Amino acid sequence: MSFLMTVLVAVKALRRNALRTALTALGMIIGVAAVIVMVAIGTGARASIEQQIRSTGSNVITVNAGGGGFGPVRQGQGAITTLTDEDARAIELEDSNLFALSRFPGYDRWEDSSRVTYGFDWAYDRPKLSIMTTIGQSYRLNNRSSIFPDGTGLADRVSDIVGRTRVRYGRFIDLTHRFRIDKDNLAFRRNEIDLTLGGEQTYIQLGYLRLNRDIDEAVEDLRDKEELRAAARIKFAKHWSVFGATVLDLTDESEDPLSVSDGFEPVRHRLSIDYEDECIALGVSWRRDYERIGGFRDGSTFSFRVSLKGLGR
Numbered sequence: 001m002s003f004l005m006t007v008l009v010a011v012k013a014l015r016r017n018a019l020r021t022a023l024t025a026l027g028m029i030i031g032v033a034a035v036i037v038m039v040a041i042g043t044g045a046r047a048s049i050e051q052q053i054r055s056t057g058s059n060v061i062t063v064n065a066g067g068g069g070f071g072p073v074r075q076g077q078g079a080i081t082t083l084t085d086e087d088a089r090a091i092e093l094e095d096s097n098l099f100a101l102s103r104f105p106g107y108d109r110w111e112d113s114s115r116v117t118y119g120f121d122w123a124y125d126r127p128k129l130s131i132m133t134t135i136g137q138s139y140r141l142n143n144r145s146s147i148f149p150d151g152t153g154l155a156d157r158v159s160d161i162v163g164r165t166r167v168r169y170g171r172f173i174d175l176t177h178r179f180r181i182d183k184d185n186l187a188f189r190r191n192e193i194d195l196t197l198g199g200e201q202t203y204i205q206l207g208y209l210r211l212n213r214d215i216d217e218a219v220e221d222l223r224d225k226e227e228l229r230a231a232a233r234i235k236f237a238k239h240w241s242v243f244g245a246t247v248l249d250l251t252d253e254s255e256d257p258l259s260v261s262d263g264f265e266p267v268r269h270r271l272s273i274d275y276e277d278e279c280i281a282l283g284v285s286w287r288r289d290y291e292r293i294g295g296f297r298d299g300s301t302f303s304f305r306v307s308l309k310g311l312g313r
Helices: 003-016 018-056
Strands: 069-071 071-078 115-125 130-141 161-169 173-181 187-199 203-211 225-235 240-249 265-278 279-290 300-306
Touching: 003 018, 018 300
Parallel strands: none
Antiparallel strands: 069 071, 115 130, 130 161, 161 173, 173 187, 187 203, 203 225, 225 240, 240 265, 265 279, 279 300
């Protein structure tokens, strides 16, 4: 077959499947554009950081704690001798990092001593019922002062007791309970329950979190709180579904003196409608944030999502 005949056959095939051709071309354009944008952002960020480093000198970089204050009087840079949580994030002991080699990957902190971690796993598995439990504790091998603040579960040589229990009944019920128990008085410092009812297409999720860590008010990242979460997804047609979620702040002044909640304040609402078939997934969503969280500002946000599927087939 000649080159010209090959080109003609290819053009006819593309015209015969116009929709798939257009979607494939759109996916290639989006992919190439995304790669170009990411490379440009990375190059620009690296150049900016290098410029800032060069401006401080080529040999020494000094990191100082922020300036302190007494009433309206500022004490200037370096008045505080230790870095705050914005610079060295605190960490809380929980079931997910109990046996981890590094309990805070990505943070500029490290443990300054060896430790022994002990616990046990228990599992019960039957055709429709599954129960899994993990519980454990850590012990530091030296008695030097800890870098962790009181209330994180890691301040003393012997840590608090943490664990997780998960119960699944078929594919309809999934219940998970996470906890942290104070080693001294056996009080629950963390109590979290997540429940899912339903299948993959239609389900209801309920969650409750109570943190009673009694941590100093200055440690903002680990303030006590109590919240309720709820979400649901309903598939009402072959390719259509609707999703809704809400988070409510149940914290009051008795739990956190710095809280502005009256015991029942909305934190976030979300509502979306989605379409998905073998070739494409589309979605329109609305999100309402009542407080600034991470990169999300308070207020309403609308978004449109497009995902092309099967382009490599």
